Amino acid sequence: MVIVFGQFLWWTEIAAEAFILVRSINAKLYRRYLAFYIYLTVVLLIDLLRFSVLSLHAGAYAPFYWYTEFLHAGFGYAVILEIYKHALNNSQGVARIARAFLWGVLGAIILKVSWNAVSGPVWSPGTTSAELERDLRTVQALLLAAVIALLAYYVVPAGRNLIGIIFGYSAYIYASVVSLAFGSLPGYGLRPGWRLVQPIAYLAALLIWGSTLWSYSPNSAAETESKIDHDYKLIAERTRRAISKARSFLKMGGEL
Amino acid sequence: MSQLLPYLGVALLLLVVSVLWARQLFLARKNRIELIVPRKHQATGGSVASHGDLGERIFDLEDWYFISGNEPSEIQKLFLRERSILAISWLRRTRRRVSLVMRAHVVAVQQIEDLQLAQELKLALSYLVFLILCDFLIGWIWLRGPVRTRKIVGQTLRTVAWLRGAFEQLMARVDPANCNALRTNFNHRGVRS
Numbered sequence: 001m002v003i004v005f006g007q008f009l010w011w012t013e014i015a016a017e018a019f020i021l022v023r024s025i026n027a028k029l030y031r032r033y034l035a036f037y038i039y040l041t042v043v044l045l046i047d048l049l050r051f052s053v054l055s056l057h058a059g060a061y062a063p064f065y066w067y068t069e070f071l072h073a074g075f076g077y078a079v080i081l082e083i084y085k086h087a088l089n090n091s092q093g094v095a096r097i098a099r100a101f102l103w104g105v106l107g108a109i110i111l112k113v114s115w116n117a118v119s120g121p122v123w124s125p126g127t128t129s130a131e132l133e134r135d136l137r138t139v140q141a142l143l144l145a146a147v148i149a150l151l152a153y154y155v156v157p158a159g160r161n162l163i164g165i166i167f168g169y170s171a172y173i174y175a176s177v178v179s180l181a182f183g184s185l186p187g188y189g190l191r192p193g194w195r196l197v198q199p200i201a202y203l204a205a206l207l208i209w210g211s212t213l214w215s216y217s218p219n220s221a222a223e224t225e226s227k228i229d230h231d232y233k234l235i236a237e238r239t240r241r242a243i244s245k246a247r248s249f250l251k252m253g254g255e256l
Numbered sequence: 257m258s259q260l261l262p263y264l265g266v267a268l269l270l271l272v273v274s275v276l277w278a279r280q281l282f283l284a285r286k287n288r289i290e291l292i293v294p295r296k297h298q299a300t301g302g303s304v305a306s307h308g309d310l311g312e313r314i315f316d317l318e319d320w321y322f323i324s325g326n327e328p329s330e331i332q333k334l335f336l337r338e339r340s341i342l343a344i345s346w347l348r349r350t351r352r353r354v355s356l357v358m359r360a361h362v363v364a365v366q367q368i369e370d371l372q373l374a375q376e377l378k379l380a381l382s383y384l385v386f387l388i389l390c391d392f393l394i395g396w397i398w399l400r401g402p403v404r405t406r407k408i409v410g411q412t413l414r415t416v417a418w419l420r421g422a423f424e425q426l427m428a429r430v431d432p433a434n435c436n437a438l439r440t441n442f443n444h445r446g447v448r449s
Contacts, residue, residue: 138262148273148274148277152273153362154363173270174274177264177267177270181263181267182260184260
């Protein structure tokens with residue numbers, strides 16, 4: 001039953017990914033959120049490759065899964081980069097510091113896991129990839145929390161597309177961190193229910209992306225400015241009317 | 257099980273900030289937040305500086321010495337009760353105004369390219385300390401009265417002055433022309449009060 005449900009999730013995810021990608025081309029969103037759609041394309045290709053390997057060489061599936069899972073987690077940084085780029089588009093100083101921080105953290109994590117793998121007594125691709133994925137997802141969760149905190153603190157206006165990307169990816173990352181953390185425990189990892197947490201969260205993310213990335217919705221970056229501008233125009237218009245009234249009154253009084 | 261705590265902590269952090277941001281987005285849609293601070297500044301009249309002077313006057317012991325030396329105990333009680341109400345009201349107003357200044361600041365710094373994170377963190381921490389201090393003071397005045405709270409008020413006034421200074425510095429980098437106008441405004445009000 002669980003296997004059938006897992007297969008159903010897999011096929012639904014592939015269909016949803018393909019649908020979002022086709023829609024992005026139709027709605028001309030692909031270029032606007034290039035890194036995000038590259039991530040989605042890579043995930044779709046990985047899913048199709050995994051399916052091929054499972055059908056043709058079932059024995060090679062387990063190591064192939066872990067290697068591609070590492071790719072999946074690594075390319076997830078493209079989504080984080082995309083979020084940082086769009087969220088801090090109008091704050092060049094913050095964006096510059098955030099980018100340096102992002103690459104620094106990624107480098108540090110890869111170095112740490114590589115060092116552990118080399119210095120450890122037994123090197124297993126499954127365990128190392130799982131650890132790497134857990135660490136990468138945890139760092140992504142931290143970075144997402146940081147960017148959301150920045151958006152909330154600086155009241156940065158975000159469009160529907162950006163909100164969708166952030167909430168969808170946050171839901172997936174949240175579920176991944178929790179499931180990978182529990183999955184590393186001896187009793188939990190083998191339970192079939194835990195293996196479904198990540199696919200279900202990913203499907204939820206795909207549904208969020210499908211609905212929020214239907215059409216282009218820019219970040220209303222100049223909302224404050226335009227509001228000030230609008231208020232200024234309104235006040236200027238009222239003042240102009242008041243002055244013109246006063247002038248006409250004075251003119252009439254002068255004539256009288 | 258303890259090795260899970262850092263991961264679960266990070267997941268919880270992500271969940272909390274996401275919920276807070278979602279709440280902010282929902283409230284912003286429901287009730288558009290007004291960010292045009294200069295207009296509010298003018299509309300409310302008076303600045304943080306003049307508020308500082310008012311605070312000093314409210315917590316000044318001169319009136320209390322006069323009342324406690326010459327008037328009966330009922331008048332003294334009445335004085336303390338009314339002064340407490342005044343002090344709490346002043347603190348709430350000061351808190352609201354500093355929040356407006358902070359809101360103006362976070363909107364203004366979005367335009368800065370060479371944003372200094374250390375300065376930003378210092379400002380955010382000072383603001384947090386100020387909010388905690390204000391709430392603590394309100395509780396303290398409510399419990400003990402304004403006369404015994406005078407020393408702590410001095411600290412609050414210094415924090416307000418620091419926040420104002422930091423805000424002026426940042427505004428000078430964002431918009432020097434408006435900053436000069438703002439400073440002149442502060443000074444004029446200070447002289448008048």
